Amino acid sequence: MEFSILIFILGSMIGSFLNMLIYRLPLQISLINPKRSICPNCGNQIKWSENIPILSYLFLKGKCSNCKEPISSSYFFVEVLSGGVFVALFLKFGLDTTFVLYSLLFSLLILLSFIDLKYKAVPDYLLLMALFLSFFLPNFVFGDALMFAGGFVLLDFVVTFYIQNIKSRITNNEELQNQKALGEGDIPIVAIIGGALGLKLGLFAIIVAAITAIFPALYGQMKHKEIETPFIPYLFLGLFFVLLFGESIYMIDVN
């Protein structure tokens, strides 16, 4: 129990670092200069006492201590999420290399998810890092990774054909003629899921991702705006959920 608390603190500190990366990497701001984070609104340097994961956000009531401009709640959310993910992985695997590898992978996936949510695009080098890291996961099956990546490309081809040639004519919307169905950035993540979980559980994870991604899409339809739903956050959810609970759900099914 006490050890779980330590792991949570470690995870939230990693989350705090991820927050810096989420902010700096897409804007191509150096990671070492400025050394300390600054308020994006007033440029005030953030003191170390204001940079304690989770707690500082609560003490500052989500506002910059200098200009009182609200700080995005995603900072707080990333720290809590990272802490929670680390504890869940620790409870599942114990403190071994599997835990370390999955912690690194999920840190990258949190980073990718939040950049995807913010910009609807992610840097390729982060995808490659995640893919390369996944090769070292225990029981990683290359064949399954390739099958999932290939399946995803085929699905993208079919759905894109539908959108560009059928849906665009039905709805008389010429903009759709240039729209792609799925993001290219999703392919490496889908490959990671297939390789790490295998065919059966991997497919389960993709279904979980697709079902959870329906909700924001429906919300967009209700509000009558065509929003592009970033898919990486949902793939992250699917992989995380099935990695932790997939096998036990199948056990219930069998018995």
Ligand SMILES: [Zn+2]
């Ligand atoms: Zn400020």
